[in-house]
Amino acid sequence: MKRNSRLSLALHTLSHMAFDTEDAQTSADIADHAGTNPVVVRRVLGKLRSAGLLLSERGHSGGWRLARETKHITLADVYDALGESFVAPRGQTDARTCSVAQSLEVQVSQIMKDIEESLVERLSRTTIADIQNSTKREPSHAH
Amino acid sequence: MKRNSRLSLALHTLSHMAFDTEDAQTSADIADHAGTNPVVVRRVLGKLRSAGLLLSERGHSGGWRLARETKHITLADVYDALGESFVAPRGQTDARTCSVAQSLEVQVSQIMKDIEESLVERLSRTTIADIQNSTKREPSHAH
């Protein structure tokens, strides 16, 4: 795996978990299924749990399960849960250079915030359930 | 500077160059102004030049100037010029694990492509000129 794999892994896992909402799935199973490591899975899913999208249970026959139906989990929920920030740089904002630069800096970051907001709005329009349904609705998507 | 600074630097520079469209600006000036390095500037602006957004001249009294008006340069132009890909991972796509995983992988990446497309569409609606005007239109943006 490479870049942006957290979001990819999260979506992948959520979609897959919807196939079997009864049994809790272990991080080992999920990792095996997604071609990664159990710890990586726990790291990512832990954020989803903090955001209330998943539930986890420790101990024997523990594991992960959905906290609510996939049609009530939007991509924006996942995005927010992961704390990603695609367009706007996270942190910094140097306060040096000339005043023109500072003013521009403010304007540029404001624009980036706006763009990010639009992105989230777009993400909120797609649910995990939509991902599962996408092939059913459009069997041959490519060309 | 830290992450995603290329887009930030590009927008910053383009906006700033619009204030003085007559004189060519050197990468040293731009770098000084933006708080970075001339080579970094040339790397980023070079991509904008390849995309036809900027013109550069070598030699004495050379430098950089806008190839067209800022109101005809959209953020999508810049984004495309930089070859960035915020949501969709660039490259890879492992072909292992189970078939369910593969199918999901396809669906997830299709969704990400759609999201990216929406993002670009949104970016195409804002021009560099809009950035400059943003403070004039909304003097006190925050609170």
Add this chain to the structure above:
DNA sequence: GACACCCGTAACTGCTATTGTTACAATAAG
């Protein structure tokens, strides 16, 4: 109680992307 199972986390490694920096050839103006 002993044991097996599973999450939660810390710590460390290795890889990759990115920025910063130096150096130098190529080009253009005076």
Add this chain to the structure above:
DNA sequence: CTTATTGTAACAATAGCAGTTACGGGTGTC
């Protein structure tokens, strides 16, 4: 010829991230 400036290559330093090992803390089964 000298000076200014881009275009690149090469390299170092840094940061983020996936992968891995290790272990503590719960929780069910026997």
